[in-house]
Amino acid sequence: MLRYSLKRLLSLLVSLAVASLVIFFVVEVAPGDPASFMLGVNAQPDTLAALRAELGLDLPKWQRYLAWVGGMLTGDFGTSYTYRTPVAQMIADRLWVSLPLALYALTLSTLIAFPAGIYAAARRGKPGDMAVMGATQLGVALPNFWFAMMMVLVFAINLRWFSAGGFAGWQDGLLPGLKSLTLPAISLALPQAAILARVMRSALLDILGEDFMRTARAKGLTRRQALWRHGVRNALIPVLTIIGLQFSFLLAGAIIIEQVFYLPGLGRLVFRAISSRDLIVVESVVMLLVFAVIVVNFAVDLAYAAVDPRLRTRT
């Protein structure tokens, strides 16, 4: 188990290093000098040079890369070109919206998908299965941001159960914050839940055809007992893969959904940074998103080992 975890950890570090290189050098090829962009066309050469020195833009590329990575490791993401405030602070503020939103959606999606998938697999070919499959077919086809607009139309504008947008913040406790994230989380979660339920169902159906399921029935387990005791845990292996992948979709989706609900999250930050060419902010947000995805997939790899004893002893 320890050997397996170490191996995964090593691969995680390599992925992070390569990802940071890719991001840094893609942004490096960007045309235009941030310093002249910040000061405008009429800037004096000496003020320009001073700003470039202040931002570290006059150093060789590899030194700047090392400084950037080194800074991130110590929590220093640099200074925003446009706002002249630490990027780390700006990101931290927004992260308190985007991350809870993604996690909220992931939880909802899993809570909906597991029972739906198991229910459909247990009633394969029967009306219950058909209904679930039909609903998921529709759910998979829903663009989450459009679904979000429809939710706003129905639940905020017509029924007035929720506010149409904005974020209540966490300062008044958990509930007001959660409430303002509920509609966004549902909009994010339902399409993903549809995918996950389909994966759960087909993974279970595969497992139901396995020899050991017949063995379980020969022992005297009912169909339902066999499904729960022997099917679900084995089906978790493919399902975990999808959950890991979904996290990156949810993070990306959260950025889009924030636009629908006017949430002050990473999405707002990054789109404003793009339009003002605040590349250091873009760079840092992208690195953070990629970091989150890689770390979640590392966690999924560890979860595999918890589910599947074959991984623990091999390699």
Next chain:
Amino acid sequence: MSLLEIENLTLSIGGIGILDRVSLHVDAGEIVAVTGESGSGKSMTALAVMGLLPERASATGRIALDGRDLLTTPEPAMCALRGREIGMVFQEPMTALNPVQTIGAQVMETILVHDAMPRAEARARAREVLTRVGLPPERFPLTRYPHELSGGQRQRVVIAMAIALRPKLLIADEPTTALDVTTQAQILDLLKGLVDEFGMGLLMITHDLAVVAGMADRIVVMRHGAVVETGETRRLLADMRHPYTRMLFEASRHQVDLPAAPAPAPLLEVQDVVRDYRLPRTRLFAPVEHARAVNHISFTLNRGERLGLVGESGCGKSTLTRAILGLDEVQGGSIRLDGEPVFTGHRPNLAVRRKMQVVFQDPFGSFNPRHRVDRLITEPFHLLGDPPRGAARDAAIAEALTAVGLTPGDARKYIHEFSGGQRQRIAIARALIIRPELILFDEAVSALDVSVRAQILDLLAELCRAYELTYLFISHDLSVVRSVTDRVLVMQAGEIVEQGPTEQVFTDPQHPYTRKLIAAAPVLPELGLGVA
């Protein structure tokens, strides 16, 4: 009243008839073997008793266990019976266990699901039955996972699960088909011992007539979903009434008539060959370790000779086959065909390759399903510098197909239009078409029913006469090797432990392993054949 009585069991799945008025019975303490070729309905009979038929199946007739009709017993009551009154053992021990649960939990589950005893007692009982089946907890703790056990050990766990509650009836569906002969002998002994000890009835499904003859008190022969003959074992072997039964037994012990081999002249020379595999690293920065699959093997195959290679799974015979074919590079020694090395440098030698062909085991996986037969069997033409084209190509195809008992008209068909036996004929046609010096038969008849197998073996003998074939026949089946080879190599753990003329090795084995192997292989008795 018998323990199990099946009367006029008729079964259809989705409107297709599977079983037709099957009747048989099993008494307590009795072993009844149901035998027949694939498609005879023997496994479906077993599943019908368990009440585990496919969903669209509909059955009529009567299956009575202790007088209670199982066909009319509702599902919840069947669940209570399964595992408690009837236990079942399956064919594939590698997949019959849940890979993510410990063996202890799986054996205990049989007990706990029936609320037969409290948890602590169930654990004690699990230890007891695992010990009984030869897996004492001191050496095989309950916390082991299935992947940590061998095939034979897993089958013991499956048996332990089936007998944990001492059922009255045990059903075993091809319980040893996936196992090696020595393991098979142990599992059969175990089953026999359990029947004696607990007075269970054992309904055993198997295609292997030698196993049937050595094990069963009574035999039921099935064909196309119906019982053709049944009787007490000794009586049936002495006096077979039905021609199909006779055909089946004759095919099982079929001997072919090989022409005499020419004077020895070396064709394939294998010298001191070593084949290592890289093992996955055990620690992150540990040095790479190797497992030796083939350990300093040397032998010579003479032109016109039929050489056998026998050994159990994992002995290295497949690895050796791949090395001879030039599919994998060896780490030591040399393989020469007609004096030329199979590998030159790090590349396979095409000049040598065109003198060799192979026939594989699986009649279903050996062909690209998207190509027609003519394209399939002319694939080896790729090895020729100047392959025949046009009429010459057609003539070569027609000749090869005719030689293996098919017709030239089959050339335009797809592979799915042929039966397993026909496919194996096509595989032989593909091997023959470039007239190789040497053909390797890699378990080439192991997947076939006995009657088809006999026909393919006859075809081999015929081809030997017509083409003076030289072949290496690799198999785990000792009786087949004995029939179609002049000389035999016995392989164990990567080494050849014995070699010699086939008859001599079989009648007077020298190495202890050869002796063990021959002793473990079930043999058909001489009784009753030819009695009209």
Next chain:
Amino acid sequence: MSGARRNLVLGGALSALVVLAALVSFVWTPYDHTALDIPGKLQPPGPEHWLGTDHFGRDMLSMIMVGARTSIAVALVAVGIGITLGVPLGLAAAALKGSWLDEVIMRGNDLIFAFPSLVIAILITAVFGAGAVNAIIAIGIFNIPVFARITRGAALSLWQREFILAARVSGKSAARISAEHILPNVANLLIVQGTIQFSLGILAEAGLSYVGLGAQPPTPSWGRMLADAQTMVSIAPHLALVPGIAIVLTVLGLNLMGDGLRDWLDPRLRVART
């Protein structure tokens, strides 16, 4: 079988309808999709304008038809990028299983999976500016590992089959075996996966255009129509309903067609649906 055929027919019909609308829009649309008609703005669907008009009085049906072009073009090219780069990589990785090349390809795949299309689009847009081409590149890059992985998986199991061994015994090279035996036997899988990626491409394009990282004005796109509709959804819901339903029906049609194709070609095909 009947379920598979129903999916195939229904899905095929929906997809064909969308493609037809896109093709027809090159020669004819009910109105000029750029013609403004401020007095006739925000009309609900009616006999004059079947799907109503937007906040500039433009005909929604005409915009939907022209928008279909953008969606289809972006998704199609992105799938094409995924197939032309991903499939050879997957075939090579399977043929050279365990070699350093296999390792590099698979690690590269894992790395790309850490960059969702949107993140790639953000990076590209930040550096080069927004546009439909960037959307294509962003979605296309993400498609490469999808096809590489599924090709490699299917090819690996084929390499274990005896008919491949027979081809090797016949002296055929790995490249030739990949082209002659492996590729035709994974083609069905690629067709089905291609359909699914196509529908995902439509969704992704809509999302990117919605946040302004995709097609720019004056190129019409369904995603941007939704972005424009956002502030007016309470007074004119059809502004959001029409493009949204167009997206849902297109994606639904493609998915149904993919499922139908899979069941029809081979029910045992393993397709990743993510």
